[in-house]
Amino acid sequence: MAKILRRERLVPNLHLLEVHAPEIAKRCKPGQFVIVMPDEFGERIPLTIADWNIEKASVTSVFLVVGTSTHKLSLMKQGDDIPVFVGPLGKPVDINKCGTVLCVGGCYGIGAIYPVARAFKEAGNKVITLLDVKANYLLYWEEKLKSVSDEFHISSRDYYYDCKDFVQHILKKIVKDKKESINQVFAIGCTYLMYACSQATKPYGIKTMVSLNPIMVDGTGMCGACRVSVGGETKFTCVDGPDFDGHLVDWEELFARRKSYFDDEIQSLCYWEKKIFP
Amino acid sequence: MPEKKEIPMELKERLKCEYDKEWRSNLRKSISAKERMKIPRQKMPQRDPEERNKDFNEVNLGLQEKKAKLEAARCLDCANPTCVSGCPVSIDIPTFIKLVEKGDFIQSARKIKEANSLPGICGRVCPQESQCELLCNLKKATGIPVAIGNLERFVSDYEMTCENVYIPSIASPTGHKVAVIGAGPAGLTVAGELAKKGHYVTIFEALHLPGGVLIYGIPEFRLPKKVLMTEVEYLKKLGVELRMNFIVGVTATIDDLKKEGYKAFFIGSGAGLPNFMRIHGENLIGIYSANEYLTRVNLMKGYAFPEYDTPVLHGKRVAVIGGGNVALDSVRTAKRLGAEQAIIVYRRSRVEMPARVEEVNHAEEEGIEFHFLTVPIRYIGNENGHVKAMECIRMELGEPDASGRRRPIPVKGSEFMMEVDLAVVAIGQSPNPLIPKSNPNLKTGKWGNIEVDWETMETSMKGVYAGGDIVRGGATVILAMGDGRVAASAMDKYLRQSKKRKKA
Ligand SMILES: Cc1cc2nc3c(=O)[nH]c(=O)nc-3n(C[C@H](O)[C@H](O)[C@H](O)COP(=O)(O)OP(=O)(O)OC[C@H]3O[C@@H](n4cnc5c(N)ncnc54)[C@H](O)[C@@H]3O)c2cc1C
Numbered sequence: 001m002a003k004i005l006r007r008e009r010l011v012p013n014l015h016l017l018e019v020h021a022p023e024i025a026k027r028c029k030p031g032q033f034v035i036v037m038p039d040e041f042g043e044r045i046p047l048t049i050a051d052w053n054i055e056k057a058s059v060t061s062v063f064l065v066v067g068t069s070t071h072k073l074s075l076m077k078q079g080d081d082i083p084v085f086v087g088p089l090g091k092p093v094d095i096n097k098c099g100t101v102l103c104v105g106g107c108y109g110i111g112a113i114y115p116v117a118r119a120f121k122e123a124g125n126k127v128i129t130l131l132d133v134k135a136n137y138l139l140y141w142e143e144k145l146k147s148v149s150d151e152f153h154i155s156s157r158d159y160y161y162d163c164k165d166f167v168q169h170i171l172k173k174i175v176k177d178k179k180e181s182i183n184q185v186f187a188i189g190c191t192y193l194m195y196a197c198s199q200a201t202k203p204y205g206i207k208t209m210v211s212l213n214p215i216m217v218d219g220t221g222m223c224g225a226c227r228v229s230v231g232g233e234t235k236f237t238c239v240d241g242p243d244f245d246g247h248l249v250d251w252e253e254l255f256a257r258r259k260s261y262f263d264d265e266i267q268s269l270c271y272w273e274k275k276i277f278p
Numbered sequence: 279m280p281e282k283k284e285i286p287m288e289l290k291e292r293l294k295c296e297y298d299k300e301w302r303s304n305l306r307k308s309i310s311a312k313e314r315m316k317i318p319r320q321k322m323p324q325r326d327p328e329e330r331n332k333d334f335n336e337v338n339l340g341l342q343e344k345k346a347k348l349e350a351a352r353c354l355d356c357a358n359p360t361c362v363s364g365c366p367v368s369i370d371i372p373t374f375i376k377l378v379e380k381g382d383f384i385q386s387a388r389k390i391k392e393a394n395s396l397p398g399i400c401g402r403v404c405p406q407e408s409q410c411e412l413l414c415n416l417k418k419a420t421g422i423p424v425a426i427g428n429l430e431r432f433v434s435d436y437e438m439t440c441e442n443v444y445i446p447s448i449a450s451p452t453g454h455k456v457a458v459i460g461a462g463p464a465g466l467t468v469a470g471e472l473a474k475k476g477h478y479v480t481i482f483e484a485l486h487l488p489g490g491v492l493i494y495g496i497p498e499f500r501l502p503k504k505v506l507m508t509e510v511e512y513l514k515k516l517g518v519e520l521r522m523n524f525i526v527g528v529t530a531t532i533d534d535l536k537k538e539g540y541k542a543f544f545i546g547s548g549a550g551l552p553n554f555m556r557i558h559g560e561n562l563i564g565i566y567s568a569n570e571y572l573t574r575v576n577l578m579k580g581y582a583f584p585e586y587d588t589p590v591l592h593g594k595r596v597a598v599i600g601g602g603n604v605a606l607d608s609v610r611t612a613k614r615l616g617a618e619q620a621i622i623v624y625r626r627s628r629v630e631m632p633a634r635v636e637e638v639n640h641a642e643e644e645g646i647e648f649h650f651l652t653v654p655i656r657y658i659g660n661e662n663g664h665v666k667a668m669e670c671i672r673m674e675l676g677e678p679d680a681s682g683r684r685r686p687i688p689v690k691g692s693e694f695m696m697e698v699d700l701a702v703v704a705i706g707q708s709p710n711p712l713i714p715k716s717n718p719n720l721k722t723g724k725w726g727n728i729e730v731d732w733e734t735m736e737t738s739m740k741g742v743y744a745g746g747d748i749v750r751g752g753a754t755v756i757l758a759m760g761d762g763r764v765a766a767s768a769m770d771k772y773l774r775q776s777k778k779r780k781k782a
């Protein structure tokens with residue numbers, strides 16, 4: 001059991017969850033995740049850790065409301081107990097001093113990229129941050145991310161910002177405009193965003209790491225639900241990842257596998273909605 | 279791996295002491311051996327195959343009292359009970375069986391529990407035909423052994439239905455803290471034994487429910503979860519603390535736990551890593567590891583979707599690759615989830631199947647198909663990335679390999695297509711690498727298994743013991759428990775000596 005310290009809506013459909021988890025807070029590193037189960041009927045789902053606080057013994061995640069489990073989480077309140085909150089899982093991001101790092105975040109990944117950007121900055125790198133949102137009202141943690149970035153960009157689909165374009169185009173532009181070379185790109189967000197970023201950097205040969213988010217069950221390497229093909233080899237995202245070289249990932253397979261339970265997810269959600277809103 | 283053949287002197291004496299008791303000798307004489315041999319083996323009542331292959335309730339219903347007593351009367355009560363040497367934990371089999379014949383079921387349960395703390399589980403899942411029942415003298419005499427497993431199950435179930443399960447006396451607290459890693463049969467056994475000796479035991483378990491394979495792997499129709507939960511409740515009554523959702527090596531390391539005052543450790547983390555065949559198309563949708571398939575259905579209750587949120591794919595033509603208990607559990611699960619055809623694809627022939635004979639029989643009754651001497655070589659997907667067929671090749675058996683079983687060799691040109699919409703790979707598991715990885719000092723073997731001193735189950739790290747599948751690779755419940763008992767007794771000694779060392 002883990003107690004919820006805070007659960008709030010950040011922007012429509014994206015929520016913050018801060019949980020009392022002293023062991024995890026003590027040990028977790030950027031890029032790691034937890035497995036969460038909202039109640040005894042729920043699924044075990046992975047959530048990337050977006051922040052932690054050792055004094056408060058707390059761990060924070062940002063999640064997008066999609067299926068039944070995340071809907072359930074979004075209705076939980078401060079003081080509620082989460083039956084399963086286990087971690088920190090996965091390999092931490094390999095943080096090194098390599099020069100200039102471009103961090104890309106979209107959707108829940110705006111939260112998830114924060115500790116990565118912070119760590120790269122602390123390691124003495126120049127950090128350029130690029131956040132992707134559909135519209136201005138979907139942006140959160142702007143100040144937090146600015147505080148760990150040397151340069152800050154937004155890509156958006158509305159006219160609020162002067163950069164109405166898709167993330168991969170903005171990314172390309174940043175890469176092209178730069179006089180100095182970008183040594184590494186790190187992207188977290190929906191599968192499409194990570195795919196698009198990998199495609200964009202491929203012609204330039206810039207190392208691009210992505211934090212994959214396939215379907216998982218146990219999160220400790222026991223089931224193999226999260227297997228992905230990377231460079232022609234099968235890897236378990238939960239123990240070999242979640243970070244992989246975006247230029248080597250078999251994206252087509254990943255897109256297909258993520259949709260394995262598409263119909264079931266809809267059925268599950270309808271069932272649950274009928275149950276709680278009769 | 280050491281095989282116990284000879285019965286140790288100390289055990290021989292204990293058996294003899296029971297054997298010589300007056301009630302035993304009277305009971306023995308009350309029916310002649312010849313009469314006993316005439317009694318037919320009592321059939322285990324089971325549910326109708328056509329009814330049971332549609333739900334997850336238990337297949338076997340258990341012997342009734344009358345039948346159990348009759349079955350117990352078949353036992354000849356031999357002066358030299360060879361069955362005992364077939365049991366990895368050396369249960370005093372003749373005594374418990376004769377207590378059943380006498381009608382003293384509770385005493386019988388206690389007798390078993392002296393050696394085996396999980397009789398309700400072992401009676402159901404032990405491969406008796408290759409252990410105790412293989413060496414039963416009645417088998418030598420008539421070809422049909424006493425149904426030792428069924429009787430073991432009977433007494434345990436009887437005890438469970440009685441209100442107050444016996445709680446043994448617990449030694450006064452020693453003040454020592456012991457950490458048990460993994461709540462599978464190995465870990466549960468160690469925890470129970472050490473709690474009885476007065477140590478403070480905490481079990482750390484990665485998943486959200488205790489039991490290891492017993493909860494996530496073996497299905498309800500073979501081992502009702504209620505049986506397992508009763509055993510776990512019993513451990514709690516002995517004072518064992520359970521910390522779920524705690525992955526040692528991840529949430530905290532063995533060194534961290536040492537700082538929290540834990541003095542001795544037992545690693546029972548099992549063989550959780552699923553093996554794949556590494557053939558083309560294995561990552562298509564609709565291809566599961568047996569671990570994932572069974573975990574979705576058992577641990578996450580996927581069979582009750584959408585009441586439970588975790589979905590599981592349902593296939594019409596399901597192929598399960600493998601011939602062990604895991605494969606049979608998977609294929610029978612597929613049938614129960616509505617498969618029109620549920621097929622075992624096994625590279626050897628029927629006699630080499632490592633599964634329990636009873637399970638193979640049950641599966642056949644339930645309409646499972648068997649394709650022997652067959653192995654898949656690649657999978658073919660449809661436009662959505664979902665498996666639609668499997669190319670297979672036929673095998674023939676060659677010379678015996680290291681395991682003593684005849685090695686399968688592919689027959690050239692025998693390739694053929696098999697249409698499937700779901701495939702489950704059940705070709706074995708490897709030791710869980712999490713703990714060895716986070717403890718480089720821990721000596722491991724060729725397969726990633728932890729190496730131990732078989733006399734004590736101590737690893738290369740002082741005060742750290744291990745047992746079960748993490749040491750043996752995929753083995754059995756009873757071997758895991760046997761390891762647990764050996765380890766517990768060595769750990770108790772170690773803890774008591776450490777106290778003395780401190781005092782000195
Ligand atoms: C489907 C299936 C059917 C089987 N059928 C039979 C049968 O009929 N008869 C038979 O005798 N045997 C059978 N077996 C084999 C038997 O179940 C195993 O040999 C036995 O369970 C091994 O016990 P164990 O305690 O070593 O490990 P496990 O039962 O595997 O338990 C290990 C536990 O440790 C936990 N764990 C792992 N790593 C960590 C960590 N780092 N921190 C905390 N916890 C951790 C795991 O989550 C798990 O709960 C079957 C196995 C399977 C998979």
Ligand code: SF4
Nearest residue numbers: 365400404409410427
């Ligand atoms: S524990 Fe297993 S081997 Fe031992 S007597 Fe019972 S069924 Fe036989």
